[in-house]
Amino acid sequence: MKSCSGWRRFLICLPIIFFLPFMFSVLELHENSYIEKLPKNHGNKFNHLVLGPAAGQGLHDRLQCQGLKPLNKTHLPNMSGVPDFKETVSFLTVFTIYNTSVSAHVEDRSTDMVTVGNALYNKIERSMAVLNGFINFIQVSMPQSNIIILTDPASNFSIHKKRVTVFPIQGEYSRDRLMLQRIKSYIAFLTTRLEELSQGKDEIHHYIFTDSDIAVVDDLGHIFYNYPKFHLALTFRNNKNQPLNSGFIAVRGTSDGILRAKSFLQEVLDIYKSKFMKASRMLGDQLALAWLVKSHLSFEAKRFTKSQVFLEDIGGTSVLFLPCSLYNWTPPEGAGQFHGMPLDVKVVHFKGSRKRLMLESWNFYNSSASVGISDMLCLILMSGRTKYDF
Known part of the structure; x- marks a missing residue:
């Protein structure tokens, strides 16, 4: 030729x-x-774990993996760098199941079944598996913390785990109103806690309100220790229309912290109901959060473009802004630009169909004593572009 x-x-x-x-x-x-x-x-979704090249290769501030082994990071639980921090941190999530009970659907296992590992789940069992995964990750990374499930009194389910309690709150838990009810439930819980403090129960319990589809992979006690002046903490990202994510809200457990956080959330609720009820099924709370924060003339929205922690006074409430890249990191789903997983990520948020990846990640971590948190993070990183069937 x-x-x-x-x-x-x-x-x-x-x-x-x-x-x-x-x-x-x-x-x-x-x-x-x-x-x-x-x-x-x-369609274009997978019903099994799919691994590809780990994104972020060669970037100095991103996790580097060789297979499922980390090359530049040792991620150990309970190593927050605050050895003398003795105050209790409690995690709270709003969770409910529909169609009244788990047992009512045990027989109906023929429709919409999903297999994860060796387990077969219907819709309700899937939700319960995600909730158990949420609890499991917290109990590995922060074993001394409490977990409180805020739920509809009519929701029939049980959790048999240490340091986990179910806290019924009356309200409207329909799918169309769940995000609205979530804020109401947070306010109701904080009201109860204020009443307890007024009765002389002065032991400090800090609170972190989260979605149930997150994995806490590092000790978060340092937030309350290293930033002693905030009342409420939110996570932010560089997104013009939705810069704040409502899946992670921290509240300082002092009387002043709880009172101001409650007032802040009440204002968010009022804005939600007056301006964003058309988005009540999803996103309304995040839109209301952004509207409240941006409405303060002194606030500079350009601060959302930099992944740096900052503190801001919002109507008398001292709000700590934490970057989503560390405290609310979400694996990208499907195609798109993706620069890998930041070093020292604290919270992984498995939104949408990523919930399969959450369960698979826990199964992998739990499969062997030799598998650590960092190995599991490599598994998540290598699965980050895939759409799953949840």
Whole structure:
């Protein structure tokens, strides 16, 4: 075969020169990935764990993995760097199940079934598995913390684990009003806590309100120790319309902290009901949070563009802003730009169909004594672009 020579042949070969690197990168992706062909009815979602290259390779401030082993990070539980921090941190989440009970659906296992590992789940069992995963991760990373499940009194389920309590709060827990009810439940709980403090129960309990589809992978007690002046903490990201995520809200457990946090959340609730009820099923609370924060003239929205902790007075409430990249990190789903997992991530948020990845991650961590948190984070990182069937 004759080699390309001269301008004409050079121009003919030029597209091939540019195409070769792309072709090799695709081959490398297939070499390093495990992707099975799925039935057509699954669309573009997978019903098993899919691993690909770990994003963020070569970036100094991102987790580097070789297979499922971390190269630049040792992530140990209970190593918050605050050895003398003795105050209790409690996690709270709003959780309910529909159709009254788990037992009512034990027989109906033929519809909408999902297999994760060796377990088979229907919709309700899936929700319970995610809740148990939420509890399990906290009890590994912060074993001395309490977990409180805020729920509908009519919701029939039970949790048999140490340091876990179910706290019924009357309200409207329908799917269309759940995000609205979540804020109401937070306010109701804080009201109860204020009453207890007024009766002389002065032991300090700090509170972190979260979604139930998160994994706490490091001790969060340092938030209250290192930033002693905040009343309420929120997580932010560089997103113009939705810069604040409501899936993580921390409240200092002093009387002043609880009172001001309660007043702040009441204002969010009022804004929610007056301006964003059309988004009551989803996002309304986040839109209300952003509206309240941005409405203060002294606030500079450009601070959301930098992943740095900062403190701001919002109507008399001292609000600590924590970057989502560390305290509310979400694995990207599907295609898109993705720069990997930041070092020292504290909380991983498995939104949407990523809940399969949450259960798979816990199963992997629990599979062997030799598997650590960092190994599990590599598993999450290598699965971060995949859409699953949850």
